[in-house]
Amino acid sequence: MIELAKTMPGYLGIESVRDSAGVGITVSYWKTEEDIRNWKQNAEHLRAQETGKTSWYSEYALRIAKVERAYGK
Numbered sequence: 001m002i003e004l005a006k007t008m009p010g011y012l013g014i015e016s017v018r019d020s021a022g023v024g025i026t027v028s029y030w031k032t033e034e035d036i037r038n039w040k041q042n043a044e045h046l047r048a049q050e051t052g053k054t055s056w057y058s059e060y061a062l063r064i065a066k067v068e069r070a071y072g073k
Contacts, residue, residue, distance in 0.1 A: 004042070004045065005045075008035070009031075009038065010030045011030060012031060013028070013029045014027065014029065
């Protein structure tokens, strides 16, 4: 999905981390909310979401948030 996301308009990047039990978080960054909606409606992404819901995850949460500022060293 990452390679597909990279081809989508507005894609800015992704960060993902998992612990030893497999619990994790993935954050994808997009330029606009419209870009997020377009990604959510992508046919291949929709198929992957369904597979995830039925085969991989017993639960999940989706959050859409705006990053106002980011710092790092």
